[in-house]
Amino acid sequence: MQISAPNPTTFKHVSYLWDDAKAAELASDDPSDREVALLVYRSNLLGADLRLTNYGGGNTSCKVMSPDPLTGQSTEVMWVKGSGGDLGTMKRSGLAALYMERLNNLKRIYRGLEFEDEMVGLFNHCIYDLASKAPSIDTPLHAFLPYKHIDHLHPDAAIAIAAAKNGKAITQELFDGQIGWVDWQRPGFDLGLKLEQCVRENPGIRGIMLGSHGLFTWGDTAYDSYINTLEVIEKCAEYLEENYGTASRAVFGGAALQSLEPAARRSQAAQLAPVLRGLCSSQTRMVGHFTDDERVLEFINSNDLGRLAPMGTSCPDHFLRTKISPLVLPLSANDDLSDTQALKERLNPAFEEYRTMYREYYDTCKHPNSPAIRDANPVVLLYPGVGMFTFAKDKQTARVAAEFYINAINVMKGAEAISEYTSLPRQEAFDIEYWLLEEAKLQRMPKPKPLSGRVALITGSAGGIGKAIAKRFADEGACVIVTDNDPERLTEADDEFRQQYGKDTHTGVSIDVTQGDSIRAAYQAASLAFGGVDLVVNCAGISISKPLEEHTEKDWDLLYDILVKGQFMVTQAGVEVMRKQDSGGDVINIVSKNALVSGPNNAGYGSAKAAQLHLSRLNAAELGKDHIRVNVVNPDAVIADSKIWAGAWAEGRAKAYGVSVEELPAYYAKRTLLGEVILPDDIANACFALVGGLLNKSTGNVVNVDGGVAMAFVR
Template identity: 80%
Template sequence: MLESTTKTEFKHVSYLWDEGEAAKLAGDEVGLLIYRSNLLGADLRLTNYGGGNTSCKVMAKDPLNGQETEVMWVKGSGGDLGTLKRSGLAALYVDRLRSLKNVYRGIEHEDEMVELFNHSIFDLSSKAPSIDTPLHGFLPFKHIDHLHPDAAIAIAAAKDGKKITEELFEGTIGWVDWQRPGFDLGLQLRQCLNENPGIRGIMLGSHGLFTWGDTAYDSYINTLEVIEQCAEYMEQNIGKKGPVFGGAKIESLEEADRKKQAAALAPVLRGFCSSERHMIGHFTDDARVLEFINSNDLDRLAPMGTSCPDHFLRTKISPLVLDLKPDDDLSDVKALKERLAPAFEEYRQMYADYYENHKHPNSPAVRDKNPVIILYPGVGMFSFSKDKQTTRVASEFYINAINVMKGAEAVSEYTSLPRQEAFDIEYWLLEEAKLQRMPKPKALSGKIALITGSAGGIGKAIAKRFVEEGAVVVLNDMNEERLQEASEEFKSQYGKDSYATAALDVTKNDEIQQAFDAAALAFGGVDIVVNNAGLSISKTIEDHTEKDWDLLYDVLVKGQFMVTQAGVEVMRKQDIGGDVLNIVSKNALVSGPNNAGYGSAKAAQLHLSRLNAAELGGDGIRVNVVNPDAVISDSNIWAGGWAEGRAKAYGVKVEELPAFYAKRTLLGEIILPEDIANACFAFVGGLLNKSTGNVLNVDGGVAMAFVR
């Protein structure tokens, strides 16, 4: 243990154990396992999202014979320690699991053992056992933690990591060379323990750390102390051999300029990375990233790839490093694409060669050959994957890999997984089976939507429907308080990875640009633009002012045009098509009293949609219209005297308007925001990909508004 550290004082890790909370779980070892796991998963310095596993062994009554038997509860396949619940644990008979060594046919038959784990299951309703199950099962300790802390992996991935481990821990931490997780590795761990009785943990070469204790608390403290000692060793040695990563080769742009360059470039990169399927992006200019990508050692270390399998599986064999200067002019999109295209082709060919050179007769088919991690020296790091959470986590894992490289280079020399070992992990049949079990993508998976005026009413309903169908959305509104309320609602209902926000007044070009920049930085670009922001003014000709007229046309017509213009610029950078949906109105087609400004502006919106559809078809960008009528629920359109004006025009009371509007329709229905959202999804959900220039009425049936 560290001489300078008490049980509750740590510098490099967080001590989160609460005696009061733990006391509530006294006697419940499984409950304490979950509590400990959640604490460990809450500190990303200890393990990455979704990485690592924990276990405990308890005595329980065998339901088959009533006898006491030892049962191991261990994190099951998938899941995350920070959010682990009892349902995420697998429960197995310890004696049955260990007896499988009697039928084990050797390392070349590793994969067949996974199905045999099922013969050891104690709780039939528990999670499926993971490949790491025997790693816990063959160690005798009551509580075990297997984590992937950067500080420990830095030692594990160092050229002379075994020697460093022996010297640093004075023989109290064992060492097992790199081996793919599985049944045989469990036997290797037990052999290491047999050869080194009394050790407090085992370092796995290029992989991670095993630590343990007799109680949940003992295991927790042991884990923290070992990682603390690794981190302290790193801190003491970083810089001793010379500048980190060989020192800086270039300087970063200022933060605002980095963001500007990243927002300009992200849609272009997304277009390249979406050559096989739509990808969602993520950008970070974290200081740790900048230190690495600006360094002299970038060209040597980046192609080596990562060491820890958890890192590698999410970040691919190696990143793509862009041959761009930080302050390059990115405004000529055609020239930029011509400059970048060879780099992407070279990367795809490298990946194809990697696959061909290392595949086995039964290997799964080659997967997407595009990079996941893209490094732009002086600016930051982009990542691209199937959804926002996956791409954000990939970014976090590559930062973990940077930390590992930094530490390993400081104390020794960084080593990565051999290419064949990396391939065998990436294309492991068990990993492929896991991928095949995942739910099929939803209709809008991989799509990015920006819906103007989406903090309430129709806009918010559209945003919700799109998120529920797999998209990510950029919520925006000119009312920042309303926008904040919508943000909190989406975070609670759908999670932080489902949306981004941007304050937006559609009459201001600078705010429009900022909103699309926010979309590019958060997600990589945009696929769907919904022009929904609007207002209504109902006045007689004599009461209608020039100010009223200008406001209506600025918001409805010019706003629709400018937002579409900015959205099309992004879509053309991506070159993967897109959708523009314009929420217009039945009033674009129907003449009514006290409606000269609003009705004529809506007619202009409708024809502008037709004009845009005619112009943008060659870019694969579809432009379609949804015409609602009388959508009153949660809508700003009814504020500011509009409801009173319409009620006056039709000779009814304000509170009678919903029933009045419904009664005059052919279907006799009240129209809700969700009805408009359904119409929008109909256009973008995949079934109407060959339709553009269309108008879909959602008004309950107003014969005067029939288009044809």
């Protein structure tokens, strides 16, 4: 098959990203190493375009000649994406390397479709590179195709044809017989044999369409395979586009309603998200994601929503992430969502109906050896006129579920434009969802971290104590809302968190804790980003140290506005979100040893800290009925990375104690019982101790983290 170098501008529906200069940099004295390097390069390019395949979806391979480490003889080795991983970010370590001769020998002992799962364990006997990734279930699909370079992707445009009622005929006509067809079958050894048979019966084809599933394409070189893949997908996409405008009926049957304006959509979504999160977390605490992508709105506002949504998805990769079908919420876009109790009374029957449907689906389709039923709550929730919510064990999984469902929408749109959309039969869907091999993969996943599934909002967290707390919580699995009133400092922290944790662990929000609108906007951002809030840490602070006669009314008001009023309003707004979720929560107030110790030049700050401490006790007494725990951490002299100590406060304290500013850390350490300098991480550790799971029945407590100041002992 001859492949000519295309003009990148000829591609309209896919991204041509190949760079000859970068490919040339992968040159090696070992030809096999170069081919593997080009495989990784090609995989990353394909994975970078979500129109071609989703996160974690698809796989690629190449076959090379390499020396057998035992005999030194040249032998054919296949390098293929291993189990798990993502094409867009895959490295060489994400590949599995296997002897082709041994893989082909497996055909001699294959006992038939009923026993094909047992073949997966035998892949390990075919491994060439012992340091490579574990082989995936798709290994034979690549092994038995007689081509050097192979791409298996799940492009929306191709699956739209593959999921169409007459997809086989369309494929034949569109590609004039150059693309073969294999009917839907669960991935595995037998499907690999079916692909081999298709090539044998159709010599010279350039690819194979898998019914309801995806696309296989190939080439003699990495570049040939890449171009062949793009050209086939481009042709599919062009065909769909031509039919969008000429179909006998409007896309999705036309619009049944109009979306709210963007600001109104986000307002409705933010009000609703914590309620949905609570309902979806009836078994396991979930993290949410919201999108009002135009593709979503076109679908959820359409006349065909009621017909298509219950059908579910076709591609198994889509289905595994989005569940059997979405829940269409029984709400109108303009509904008043302010009455939480009334809202729950409206939603509860819909959720119970979905759970009942899911249990019936499980009971009807299960096999004697099926794994136990999993969480019966929906993953995808559609709110006509507003957008789509997804809920999962963590933010990345929730976000990826949304991406997969958007791909499913694209598939439905294309299939309906050219024919009629068909989804996987329920039994086939169940056999994928509860496949014993999938269950084994789930069982191998790492144990959740202590704060997995929890969302924390920390005020004043762009530096000092607050940033240390946010990082410790993120390290322990939480999603964090990093907030500050300093835009520059917040931007720096935002970049730091993104580099350290990626894009799914945090969001940065500007906040002024003295302004109700600013606080509400921060919680709205938290609800849109993660579905709500479970942990609130009041850490925003200010310090003014002056003798009584020098203290101004402005000083006094500023201290009480930020420390006392701010703590009150942030807690009040946080409790409102937690009550919507109905799953309890935690409030931690970072107070000070000065709440208990009388010192010089400290009337405003010390009394405000005392007010913070008693307000914490009052909140603990009131919120226990909601299972919301309120605890206090009392630090002292945490100087590192603190804006407070960078200004007049340090000078004031040094003057009060008769030492220089430079001598303050040693002075504070020397006066403690333990003789220790207190660092931001010490405060973060105390906060984690309160919320990490061992003190779940503890509220109204004060934890001193001051190195031991006897005057600050609570008892």
